Amino acid sequence: MTAPASPLSPTRATTTPMVVARGVHKSFGKTPVLRGLDLDVDAGEVVCLLGSSGSGKTTFLRCINHLEKINAGRITVAGEIVGYREAGNHLVELSEKEVARQRAGMAMVFQQFNLFPHRTVLQNLIEAPVLVKHEPKAEATERAVSMLSRVGLAGKEKAYPGQLSGGQQQRVAIARALTMRPKLMLFDEPTSALDPELVGEVLDVMRGLAESGMTMIVVTHEMAFARDVADRVVVMDGGTIVEQGAPSTVFDNPQHARTRAFLRKMG
Amino acid sequence: MSQDTQQVAQEAAYEPLRIRERFRPWSWVSTALILVVMAVLLQALLTNPNFQWDVVAKYFLSSSILKGLVHTLELTALSMLIGVSLGTLLAVMRGSRNTALSGASSAYIWFFRGTPLLVQLIFWYNLSSLYPSLVLGIPFTGIDFGSVVTNTVISPYTAALLGLGLNQAAYTAEIVRAGILSVPHGQLDAAASFGMTRGLTLRRVVLPQAMRVIIPPVGNETIGMLKTTSVVSVLAMPELLYSAQIIYARTYEIIPMLIVASLWYLLVTTVLTLIQMQIEKKYAVRGPAAEDGTFKQFVRRAWRTHASRTGTSLAKANMTGARP
Ligand SMILES: Nc1ncnc2c1ncn2[C@@H]1O[C@H](COP(=O)(O)OP(=O)(O)O)[C@@H](O)[C@H]1O
């Protein structure tokens, strides 16, 4: 199955997809959570993942960087199968080191920020580049400082996460993700834990990232952001994709009953 | 109305209202009572000739007591070192996905927590009667690299260290495990998402955060160990208490010698408590108004309470932005 050429992005047919998910199944115990999910995301594309709570959005994101192991199907990122290698007609799980190397090429931003509370903002930013990518500390520090100013937090190097507002913490988390120079960024409801007045500052940073050409998969309930920034919105329900397309199409002319129900709920 | 009083009235209107601590008669009564009781106790201690304070003074810095003290400190430090490092290993093993590793750890903890320390000490001391020689080799193959007579390796000192350290490891393992479990799972997800391996995550993310939970009970265990070392007197190890016993066995000055030992235990406990507070400060999580639990902060807080009771530093409190 090949992605149909879309009139919205004429280059799509020529670019290699960044993410290809095929027939992804995932269950927790006996409960199926993802049921044969297919999705392609092109390099530079911004995809917003919508769907009611429990539809499997978080689980799908976590499967993409192998934080959860899938039970069937396959996911490739930048041409590499995530978490497995092919051996004959089997998939064999990769070693911990190889999985770690794959994960270092993508970044995830969590709903709860998950900054390291015992380390300063700067230490949070240089931890992975220095320890995982073995970058010289001076170089990592220099880039960390520039990332901080990119998210509007210049001068906060010495602060501890607990001393920052939620919006600032999430922006630090985004800067931390950027220091790894990811090919792909996964956002899991990055603004859901924030006070309403702090949501805007985080979305602004994400908007800037999208404009810079970053490939992003964003789980969000911010409909205005999805409409403005996404190249494509994907609606999930019950562990599968029920509808996808350009934001204007999906929002203004939803085809699927589940999509209409979801959009009604969101207002 | 004179101009002066008018001005005062105006100033009062602009100045933020001061808060005066409520008068608490019972707090004064209880303080007075405690002071009286303490005075009575102190008098009963110091003026009773039966305590023989002159003997206490005479032996307090005597060389055999000091040697005993050094032994006690050494045993405490080394057995806690064994206890904490082996305990950490056991805690990590316990959390392993490998059931052989986690099972071995559980069994170890079960055995060493389930038998009396005294029995373990005597067991190590008498190891030679069970295994007269110790052999290094490949099991079940008959290939030996060499052997030693057990008694040359197991001195009373090594028996004491083995007994105390291995026993302590079982208890420390549970403390470290609780610390590891206290770290939110999101921290592991974040570390993994950056490509950190489990070992790296444990060292850089989990253990440093677990420290906050681990240190208070480990401090407690260290202070406990300080006194538990006196159990090794059954192996005729001249630690602090046994050194005091040796002296009073000769001179019959039982009470003053026990006071000498107790004063040293108290002194070392005080120092250990201060060290613990400093370490806790190092691992405190910095938040907007986090109390880091240091000794300095403890004093400052006590002073602040005192000051607000007596109303001495209200102006300062206002300046530092205390909310009305
Ligand atoms: N670790 C887990 N163990 C068991 N069930 C889980 C786990 N994680 C998620 N689930 C279940 O999977 C379903 C989908 O969850 P999730 O992916 O978090 O949905 P969403 O992010 O769309 O709200 C839910 O029913 C949830 O209860």
Ligand SMILES: [Mg+2]
């Ligand atoms: Mg979710």
